[in-house]
Amino acid sequence: MQFKRDILPELIKWKNSKDRKPLLLKGARQVGKTSLLKEFGKDAFKEVAYFNFEENPGLKQFFENTKDVKRIINNLSLVHGSSIQAQDTLIIFDEIQECNLALNTLKYFCENAPEYAIASAGSLLGITLGKEASFPVGKVDCFDNVIIVDKFTEPVTLVIVDFISVNEPDTINEPDIVKSPLIR
DSSP states (O other): OOOOOTTHHHHHHHHHOTTOOOEEEEOOTTSSHHHHHHHHHHHHSSEEEEEETTTOGGGGHHHHSOOOHHHHHHHHHHHHTSOOOTTTEEEEEETGGGOHHHHHHHHHHHHHOTTSEEEEEESSHHHHTTSSOOOOTTSOEEEEEEEEOOTTSSSOEEEEEEEEETTOGGGOOSOOOEEEEOOO
16 A cells, blocks of 8 residues: 655755754554555655564663663664664654654754654553653653544545644644655
């Protein structure tokens, strides 16, 4: 299945930004966050290093005893099976709500290793963040997306509710709503 979404140009802007921060894509389950990030990575980078905290809970150990991003990258490279190159690789942390320490570590990637392109996806982050999590305020760019399926018409419609930079919460206006048919 291939997707064409209006959010892809925003992801390209994020990739090329000189002030790029780790990306956090939030939304309901099964709305296409992971597929979107994988497609973006395939199209915009030489390589994608994909890590799913729900499918591989052992990944959590890499974030338990260190905030040293170089050490974390070295450990993730071993799991990935090849060296993760900063300019060439999109690192995807999927189901990041399953590892609060990885979510918190996004702050250190922003501060100490901004050359790495890190995109995270998570479901139910609003609920998870209410529990013992330290959110990296001002250190991530967030995309909140929702897909609304109209049962009576085709094609399915994607509604991107909002794109904000957590670094500038005072500049948030009413959400921009973008409707786009999905290609099946």
